[in-house]
Amino acid sequence: MRPNFWCHALPTLAVFLTVPVVDARAQTNDMNLYVRCSFYPQGRGCERAYQQALRDDSPAASSVRDAFKYYARYLKPDLTGLTDNDKRYLAQNEIRAPFDLSAANLAGLHNVINDSGFASDPNARRTAVNGYIARAVQAELYCGTSSCCDDNGLPSS
Numbered sequence: 001m002r003p004n005f006w007c008h009a010l011p012t013l014a015v016f017l018t019v020p021v022v023d024a025r026a027q028t029n030d031m032n033l034y035v036r037c038s039f040y041p042q043g044r045g046c047e048r049a050y051q052q053a054l055r056d057d058s059p060a061a062s063s064v065r066d067a068f069k070y071y072a073r074y075l076k077p078d079l080t081g082l083t084d085n086d087k088r089y090l091a092q093n094e095i096r097a098p099f100d101l102s103a104a105n106l107a108g109l110h111n112v113i114n115d116s117g118f119a120s121d122p123n124a125r126r127t128a129v130n131g132y133i134a135r136a137v138q139a140e141l142y143c144g145t146s147s148c149c150d151d152n153g154l155p156s157s
Contacts, residue, residue: 038067041072049064050065074108080107082106102140108132109132113125
């Protein structure tokens with residue numbers, strides 16, 4: 001064997017040995033972000049996770065996409081809260097909203113109740129409202145047990 005062989009082989013061998021470790025760390029970080037953003041999609045870094053999840057076929061990515069599709073997209077800066085018409089809709093459809101949802105989640109509930117995309121399908125609206133409430137409660141429980149903070153570093157509720 002030529003003496004020069006190891007001078008070239010060792011750096012190449014080192015690259016092959018370190019690349020999987022870096023990739024495993026990146027996958028672990030992505031998975032942690034996916035888990036957090038599945039439960040609390042309005043959290044810091046979750047918009048980036050959502051964009052990444054759009055290109056990922058994994059079950060974890062699917063969970064992030066669903067969290068945005070059925071919950072986070074209704075969280076808008078408008079903090080209207082529930083109107084009398086919203087409360088009437090909930091009562092008429094025998095849907096009970098938790099009384100202690102945050103202002104942001106109540107505004108999101110208002111937004112899903114009034115989503116014009118459900119105007120012609122009352123069953124889809126009822127399903128979406130119930131799904132939103134479940135995700136809102138999930139997000140608040142997750143945040144309460146995981147010390148979530150909004151982008152200002154303050155508790156989100």
